Amino acid sequence: MVSESKGTSSFMTDFIQQRGGFAVIDGGFATELERHGADLNDPLWSAKCLISSPHLVRRVHLDYLDAGANIIATASYQATIQGFEAKGFSTEEGEALLRKSVEIACEAREIYYDRCTKDSWDYVEGGGSTRRPVLVAASVGSYGAYLADGSEYSGEYGDSVSLETLKDFHRRRVQILAKSGADIIAFETIPNKVEAKAYAELLEEEGIDIPAWFSFNSKDGINVVSGDSILECASIADSCKRVVAVGINCTAPRFIHGLVLSIRKVTDKPVIVYPNSGETYDAEIKQWVVSSKESSGVRDEDFVSYVGKWREAGASLFGGCCRTTPNTIREISKVLSNKSSQP
Numbered sequence: 001m002v003s004e005s006k007g008t009s010s011f012m013t014d015f016i017q018q019r020g021g022f023a024v025i026d027g028g029f030a031t032e033l034e035r036h037g038a039d040l041n042d043p044l045w046s047a048k049c050l051i052s053s054p055h056l057v058r059r060v061h062l063d064y065l066d067a068g069a070n071i072i073a074t075a076s077y078q079a080t081i082q083g084f085e086a087k088g089f090s091t092e093e094g095e096a097l098l099r100k101s102v103e104i105a106c107e108a109r110e111i112y113y114d115r116c117t118k119d120s121w122d123y124v125e126g127g128g129s130t131r132r133p134v135l136v137a138a139s140v141g142s143y144g145a146y147l148a149d150g151s152e153y154s155g156e157y158g159d160s161v162s163l164e165t166l167k168d169f170h171r172r173r174v175q176i177l178a179k180s181g182a183d184i185i186a187f188e189t190i191p192n193k194v195e196a197k198a199y200a201e202l203l204e205e206e207g208i209d210i211p212a213w214f215s216f217n218s219k220d221g222i223n224v225v226s227g228d229s230i231l232e233c234a235s236i237a238d239s240c241k242r243v244v245a246v247g248i249n250c251t252a253p254r255f256i257h258g259l260v261l262s263i264r265k266v267t268d269k270p271v272i273v274y275p276n277s278g279e280t281y282d283a284e285i286k287q288w289v290v291s292s293k294e295s296s297g298v299r300d301e302d303f304v305s306y307v308g309k310w311r312e313a314g315a316s317l318f319g320g321c322c323r324t325t326p327n328t329i330r331e332i333s334k335v336l337s338n339k340s341s342q343p
Ligand SMILES: [Zn+2]
Pocket: 249, 250, 276, 321, 322
């Protein structure tokens, strides 16, 4: 007899519960690829490495697993079939590259599991020799990420691009990633309401049978970057039954606390937070710059000092986005493990 299907609704809550009430996501990908020598000056950004240096992609995944991540996101944020086609690839080749992003992450997980078995090693002290379960999240960037002009940090196209256009733009990629062996789809850096709606409808229409998370970005701690209400955006995620976590990424750490409280008002789904380092992306020069309001980007210790507050506010999945490193993730893992072992 086939055991009763639990559906997707409890997927993430079960995972978090098994981990002791929280889970750790990986950190910035592009930053790490560059540190290992990759040149990302390209509209495909980190997706370029799927073609030119898959070994570096695997290496970065492993660095994050070693740092304590329970969830690793694939290098497909800026990988779109349309983007690959613009580079002269065929549709089939573009689709194969999307699958490859998931294969590389799964390979890294296998290497990590093998190592754990050999060394009977677990990052969490006192956690025994059980290997830490790892989820592979297939990353999907917004339409703005494909435009490669920083649009995902303004979300302005929400007024000029229709819901149907956005659905058609994302459809094939979502279909491919859903069948790629990934555990979950991560819709990241969502800048506006219309794109969240497009994802929600797409998940339903296409009968996508793996869960997803929706993560928005904000530049004022009140609304998402386009100015759309975070409450409305999070409500869209809440009403989509395939969505198992809702949250905020690529946003300055100082804004996260208030946004978590807002999201909590409209959903009981697990809240996910993976802020950036607090620097700002300048689309003109295509570089991260120190915001005028802060004398420097947030140092890892400072970043980590926020984590307890975010947890108190109701978040249960924590990681980092742009400009964070395995060191950030290691610190987050440490802080969370210490906290949960206290009475
Ligand atoms: Zn980011």
